[in-house]
Amino acid sequence: MSDPAPYIISPEPNAPRLTRAVEGVDHEGRIQSISVVEERPLTIFLNAQEIVTAMTIGDYPEYLALGFLRNQGMLKDGEAVLRVEYDEELETVVVRTDGQTTYEDKLKKKTRTSGCAVGTVFGDMMEGLEGLELPATQVRTSDIYALAARINTTPSLYLEAGAIHGTVLCEGPRPLVYMEDVGRHNAVDKIAGWMLSEGVGPEGKMLYTTGRLTSEMVIKTALMGIPVLASRSGFTAWGVEIARQVGLTLLGRMRGQRFICLSGEERLIRDTDPASVPQEAKKHRRKSAEDT
Template sequence: MTINKQPTFVKTAAEAPLTIAVTAINEQGEQVDKHIACERPLTVYLNWRPIVTLMTLGARPEALALGYLKNQGFISDANQLESVIVDWEVSSAAVITKETTEDLEAKLSEKTVTTGCGQGTVFGGFMDGIEDIQLPKPQLKQSMLYSLLNNISAYNETYKNAGAVHGCGLCEGDQIISFVEDVGRHNAVDTLAGEMWLKQESGDNKLFYTTGRLTSEMVIKVAKMGIPVLLSRSGATQMGLELAQKLGITMIARAKGRHFLVYHGSDNIEFDAPPPKRAQTN
């Protein structure tokens, strides 16, 4: 649901090629034509101050830069944006805002190395405001989750073509509203967060899907988006689960085919389509 008029500002649309054709030698000693995922650096600037260099696929770099800065607590008001300019010739994304950035140095000085793909970092403003997050109580059906997982199989195009990437999807019911792939799962979630933020969309009726594991950082980012359900084909960490419990996020992991594990929020799910139980062997 759109709750406000979208902000107006200067923005490029600098999508880069997602894969590149290469040759490889298979186990038979034969040459085969394949595609591999692209990976390129993108240095994010805020009011001409370099903040971070992200290694990215380059699918939607403007949204990635904005989502990263928003999730890290560097910016908060989309209506104060003046421009977002991505230039792949110099591998940069320059974000200009009218918001005050007087506390930027203090936030940059406080950082934590995370369990993100590769080596991730969060800064001092990342945890700001999570105590005030109030998420709605979702109502889900097991049959809807199965339908969503089936629909998601039509996505992951870069992964199917080249591998080596993660995918994230913004969903309503069993429909995928937006899907993005990147070399790191946090780039993908930041991209979707940036798009939601610009569109001023509410997360109340949405579900977030990721191919990556459910760590504390992933849970916090989804909570900041206002989304009450987090679904992954991968596993969860102890801190991720503790935060999901604290923030009221329904956490569903190891979701593939007709299998899933609800680590928190099972009372929000109607188990209306249980698959046949596997026969136990002695």
């Protein structure tokens, strides 16, 4: 495998600046300059209806808008997306479809969840889980360890500046696309938007995130049809309950040799001795379960 690129999807040629240098003083009173992540609003429209304003780092606004609308159940199967219009000056994205926008009542019923950034889940998203059973996809522990090592050493905004979440769509031991944002939901929605734009299906895929495995993260992954969800961080009880209900393999607290599987243990193929897996180098450590 070749050396990791700065991004598995490279930054857009005309993307806004994602970090800036800020001066401060350290504990000894010395002047220090550090990189901090940019944060800017992005307002998403579906046709003529304003849907939400998300706080985001500003890259891939079209993917973010498409993925958010898809994950909120606002883009139905078979509904054609005619075009996606991004206006950098107005900080807006308009997704235009061949259907009518009739979500005013739905917007009034939205429920704020434990998510960061755009962590809103509409009540009827839970209805989408009724009768849902994800395919029983097997997962090799050798792939888990290889992916964790690759992702944790890939140059990223997190390693440069911190204060950000990453999400990676993987297939076997291979990362397909890597997205970051100030909120883990934004990063997941960018992945969903990329899959929708590129016609990439969820079969045999795994979603890796640096964020907590909460109920809404599990719901989004399940509704995207992805059978495996993994994280460096920990779990919530409701997230585990939903994962078991729909047959989602759920792996958390992945650090070095260690991980915990709280759903789908029967689908793990333990083909690697954990003692043979090297520990993470301190400089490559990302957020731990205790940090999130």
